[in-house]
Amino acid sequence: MSFSETQNRWNGFLKKIEDRFKEVLEKTEAALPLLFEATDFETTTFNNAWQGIYSQASDLIYKIDDVWYEKVGETFEDAGIEFNSNQFIQERNKGFYTKFDLEQKLKSYEVKIFAEAAKMLVKKVKDTLSEDFCCTQCQAKLPVKDNFFRSYYSTCEYCQTVNTFEPGTKARNVEHFAIHALGEEAALEHYLQYEQLKFQNYLEDREVNGKDHLTMQYRKYVEAYLKKRIEIIPDYGDRYEKDLEAKIALVTNY
Numbered sequence: 712m713s714f715s716e717t718q719n720r721w722n723g724f725l726k727k728i729e730d731r732f733k734e735v736l737e738k739t740e741a742a743l744p745l746l747f748e749a750t751d752f753e754t755t756t757f758n759n760a761w762q763g764i765y766s767q768a769s770d771l772i773y774k775i776d777d778v779w780y781e782k783v784g785e786t787f788e789d790a791g792i793e794f795n796s797n798q799f800i801q802e803r804n805k806g807f808y809t810k811f812d813l814e815q816k817l818k819s820y821e822v823k824i825f826a827e828a829a830k831m832l833v834k835k836v837k838d839t840l841s842e843d844f845c846c847t848q849c850q851a852k853l854p855v856k857d858n859f860f861r862s863y864y865s866t867c868e869y870c871q872t873v874n875t876f877e878p879g880t881k882a883r884n885v886e887h888f889a890i891h892a893l894g895e896e897a898a899l900e901h902y903l904q905y906e907q908l909k910f911q912n913y914l915e916d917r918e919v920n921g922k923d924h925l926t927m928q929y930r931k932y933v934e935a936y937l938k939k940r941i942e943i944i945p946d947y948g949d950r951y952e953k954d955l956e957a958k959i960a961l962v963t964n965y
Contacts, residue, residue, distance in 0.1 A: 714790045826896035829889035848872035860886045898935035933958045
């Protein structure tokens with residue numbers, strides 16, 4: 712097989728992967744929110760459904776490397792293209808670029824779909840809590856704060872009785888699902904930039920971006936994530952520095 716024939720087949724394969732990847736996520740965008748509502752916002756079912764979709768999308772991405780190393784690279788060599796030639800590297804890098812682009816899109820989509828689900832869930836739980844939160848003295852309806860994950864005092868505007876709001880088990884469970892998703896949404900841009908820097912190192916096979924530069928970018932991601940969490944639940948502010956250093960240490964130690 713000639714170089715041009717091999718190149719055309721390689722280009723066609725990458726295009727099919729991209730098209731199939733897009734199709735998987737488009738179906739998800741329509742189906743997953745409906746499933747979430749149909750199960751009364753049951754997060755375990757939502758997570759399990761996403762894992763199945765994530766596996767499908769990831770398998771498509773990994774197939775790029777598999778096909779290159781098992782077939783395409785060797786076929787280019789059979790066509791007379793030397794392993795370390797510019798032509799060979801250029802064709803190999805097409806796969807790397809496509810793979811990285813799809814990984815970034817998958818991460819972005821995952822963050823988006825979970826953040827949207829988190830907002831739906833928070834609204835649903837807040838509406839439910841609002842139906843039951845009444846003044847213990849005069850039974851007037853009391854407003855529920857947007858950040859309802861912790862107990863707080865609320866003074867009735869009619870009789871001035873001080874009432875205690877208790878979020879309950881369901882609201883506390885929502886915290887673990889929603890806070891992470893919304894924090895990831897707030898920090899996504901920094902995370903993608905961090906991955907871009909790592910990809911540049913990988914593509915060049917050298918330290919184009921040094922450890923300090925990578926750490927600084929990762930720190931931006933962690934700071935944005937933790938600050939969003941504090942915005943939703945101020946209590947997390949007391950452990951900000953500890954959480955920041957712990958998360959950064961996971962990367963610097965690696």
